[in-house]
Amino acid sequence: MTSGHGSLTRAVDAVVIGGGPNGLVSAALLADAGWSVLLLEAQDELGGAVKSRVQDGWTMDRFSACYPLAKASPILRELDLHEHGLVWADAEHVLAHPLGPDDERGALIHSDRRLTAANLAEENPADGAAWLQLCDQYDTVSKDFLDALLTAWPPINSARRLMKSLGGPPALLRFARFLALPAYRMGQETFVGQRGRALLAGNAMHADAPMDAPVSGMMGWLMAMLAQSVGFCAPVGGAGQLTAALARRARAAGAELVTGEPVVGIDVRGGQAVGVRTASGHRIAARRAVIADTAVTSLYRELLADADLPAELLAELDRFEWDLPTVKVNYRLRRTPAWTAVHARSAGVVHVGADSAELVRWSADLTTGRIPQTPFALIGQMTTVDPTRSPSGTQAMWAYTHLPRGIHDESSAQLLADRVDDMIEGHAPGFGTEIIDREVQTPDSLSAEDANLVGGAVGGGTTQLYQQLVFRPVPGVGGARTVIDNLYLGSAAIHPGGGVHGACGALAARAAISDHTRLGTVRRQVASTVLDRIYRGRKAV
Numbered sequence: 001m002t003s004g005h006g007s008l009t010r011a012v013d014a015v016v017i018g019g020g021p022n023g024l025v026s027a028a029l030l031a032d033a034g035w036s037v038l039l040l041e042a043q044d045e046l047g048g049a050v051k052s053r054v055q056d057g058w059t060m061d062r063f064s065a066c067y068p069l070a071k072a073s074p075i076l077r078e079l080d081l082h083e084h085g086l087v088w089a090d091a092e093h094v095l096a097h098p099l100g101p102d103d104e105r106g107a108l109i110h111s112d113r114r115l116t117a118a119n120l121a122e123e124n125p126a127d128g129a130a131w132l133q134l135c136d137q138y139d140t141v142s143k144d145f146l147d148a149l150l151t152a153w154p155p156i157n158s159a160r161r162l163m164k165s166l167g168g169p170p171a172l173l174r175f176a177r178f179l180a181l182p183a184y185r186m187g188q189e190t191f192v193g194q195r196g197r198a199l200l201a202g203n204a205m206h207a208d209a210p211m212d213a214p215v216s217g218m219m220g221w222l223m224a225m226l227a228q229s230v231g232f233c234a235p236v237g238g239a240g241q242l243t244a245a246l247a248r249r250a251r252a253a254g255a256e257l258v259t260g261e262p263v264v265g266i267d268v269r270g271g272q273a274v275g276v277r278t279a280s281g282h283r284i285a286a287r288r289a290v291i292a293d294t295a296v297t298s299l300y301r302e303l304l305a306d307a308d309l310p311a312e313l314l315a316e317l318d319r320f321e322w323d324l325p326t327v328k329v330n331y332r333l334r335r336t337p338a339w340t341a342v343h344a345r346s347a348g349v350v351h352v353g354a355d356s357a358e359l360v361r362w363s364a365d366l367t368t369g370r371i372p373q374t375p376f377a378l379i380g381q382m383t384t385v386d387p388t389r390s391p392s393g394t395q396a397m398w399a400y401t402h403l404p405r406g407i408h409d410e411s412s413a414q415l416l417a418d419r420v421d422d423m424i425e426g427h428a429p430g431f432g433t434e435i436i437d438r439e440v441q442t443p444d445s446l447s448a449e450d451a452n453l454v455g456g457a458v459g460g461g462t463t464q465l466y467q468q469l470v471f472r473p474v475p476g477v478g479g480a481r482t483v484i485d486n487l488y489l490g491s492a493a494i495h496p497g498g499g500v501h502g503a504c505g506a507l508a509a510r511a512a513i514s515d516h517t518r519l520g521t522v523r524r525q526v527a528s529t530v531l532d533r534i535y536r537g538r539k540a541v
Helices: 021-032 068-072 074-078 113-123 125-150 156-166 169-180 183-190 194-204 216-229 240-253 296-303 311-317 342-346 356-367 410-427 443-449 503-515 518-535
Strands: 008-017 037-040 052-055 058-061 093-097 107-110 256-258 263-269 272-278 283-292 326-333 347-352 377-381 395-402 435-441 487-489
Touching: 008 021, 008 263, 008 272, 021 037, 021 240, 021 283, 021 503, 058 326, 058 395, 068 074, 068 216, 074 125, 093 194, 093 216, 093 342, 107 113, 107 194, 107 216, 113 125, 113 194, 125 156, 125 194, 125 216, 125 503, 156 169, 169 216, 183 194, 183 216, 183 356, 194 216, 194 347, 194 356, 240 256, 263 283, 263 296, 283 296, 283 503, 296 311, 311 518, 326 410, 326 443, 342 347, 347 410, 377 410, 395 410, 410 435, 410 443, 487 503, 503 518
Parallel strands: 008 037, 008 283, 037 256, 093 347, 283 487
Antiparallel strands: 052 058, 093 107, 263 272, 272 283, 326 395, 326 435, 347 377, 377 395
């Protein structure tokens, strides 16, 4: 781009704002369709919340680290990222969940489902059979379920295929009820013993839906089945290698990726997005689309003028709820913690601090604004997953947990991080003596490094049912289309939400491409009419 304050620098078919995974997927798919694409990333490095740092022989992931959804995602599979350098690493012992400080074995998801079942059967024979039944069910539905979840909005055709694979409407109804169960109830209905219940409950905590609320059960089931089917895998060499592969794929398709170029505004003319303005004074015209891989508040509160938006939309945005603030602690350890639960010593991921019943209480603390005295944490033993991450015999490890919604100050985050240390020490005596150094990423520091992680919310908004489907990010038609023609939201703020799967970016790109076909013009007009009725045709409630 040439310089010139306020001047029209260039024109392209599509501008993508943001170079996280969703933005990179959007850029690749638009370029595949023959569009000229310019992606603008505010930071000096691509990746959003998928980055790593290498220093002194240690590779430490800055944000997310394990990507079962990425490995399973039909969106990312179609991009053939292995041809662009991506190699997955897996641990044979995928996940362990100690039931308490004195548990000497713990629940285990082994890469071999039969060994997972054997672990559960030690506690109760029926639970081993129940696990294998869940796996058989997942084998039946996984392709159509993931297609429905990730590849289309609304997922009409994939839902039809899912119903067919299940055997018809009655089976689909039973499956829908199962997915609607809160995680705590799902565990009670599925398993007799505590190990199986803990596996569902701990996996449910990868989202922010409380244990006794809908959606939590579906998340627990899905993450547990992904752990069993594809593992809690990680890119060899660090999270940044996934970003590097996505960037190479987008550039190979013809997309131009520019870093260090913040977008400060979107130009709207006649109800249609026509281009963007950057902090350095460039103006880029967008002939067909602007796709925003940004937080929903960044799009509507910062990049657009209030005059371009219906007042009712802005009022709905005031009701938008973020997911729980995250506190992440990065450890460089002399060796793997000496967990009391033997299975945790060789697991790539450890869920620790609470069993299923205690997780209900932990969720209640977070809901009611109380910083948990004994936190529950998701832990990644990354050298176990990928031996390239640290010198031989050492362990690159992280732990993340949550503060109550609305609490993200520095002192509260440091207090919680100290409690995480104490909790791990209780489950792995001597842990503190193995720490070489430790870094606490607070909610505010997370959002400072990635503006999409508002207040440390890593999921782009709560995953609870009242903010999913047609309610995400605000009540409307769902999907990527906005009240402004040719402007698409392609971040975790839209269905299906957080997670590194590329779906949000793909849905935005496909909506843009579809809207510029003859049939797609009709779809766009229908969506615009509905959104106008919702946000320009009624009074606020």
